[in-house]
Amino acid sequence: MIPKNTIDIILEKYWDGESTLEEEVTLKKYFSSTEIHPEHQQFAPLFTYFERKQDIHIPEKETKVVKLNSRKWISVAAVFAFITASLFIFNRYQDSNKLNQGFAQAEIGEVDDPEEAKRITEEALMMLSKKLNHSQNIVLENMAYVNKANIFIQ
Numbered sequence: 001m002i003p004k005n006t007i008d009i010i011l012e013k014y015w016d017g018e019s020t021l022e023e024e025v026t027l028k029k030y031f032s033s034t035e036i037h038p039e040h041q042q043f044a045p046l047f048t049y050f051e052r053k054q055d056i057h058i059p060e061k062e063t064k065v066v067k068l069n070s071r072k073w074i075s076v077a078a079v080f081a082f083i084t085a086s087l088f089i090f091n092r093y094q095d096s097n098k099l100n101q102g103f104a105q106a107e108i109g110e111v112d113d114p115e116e117a118k119r120i121t122e123e124a125l126m127m128l129s130k131k132l133n134h135s136q137n138i139v140l141e142n143m144a145y146v147n148k149a150n151i152f153i154q
Helices: 004-016 021-032 038-055 070-107 114-153
Strands: none
Touching: 004 021, 004 038, 021 038
């Protein structure tokens, strides 16, 4: 039988988390024996509980290792990506056709009156002229900056 003082010291270390593995084995042996001091009886269920739980063995299930064929998954991913891209392009093409058909229907029209045709042509040329002049002014402004930079380079 282990002296009561020795068990008290080991228990104190155990509760503080400072006991060694050998001391914990000593406590397990002590509490699994039939010679336990009456003051230590209250701790016996704790140590016997751990001992009983260690004896329980859970049967291991047979596990199957499923090997994934990477080539198969890569081909599935490629097909998925191809279909997704095709649907995206098809939808964009359909939207573009609807838009173009709307413009074509709005702009199609024959003008029988020569004066009306002349007026429409003049408006279109005037708009084109304004856009061209605006673009030319922007280019000239930017060329001024380029010319200033050329002065410093030479």
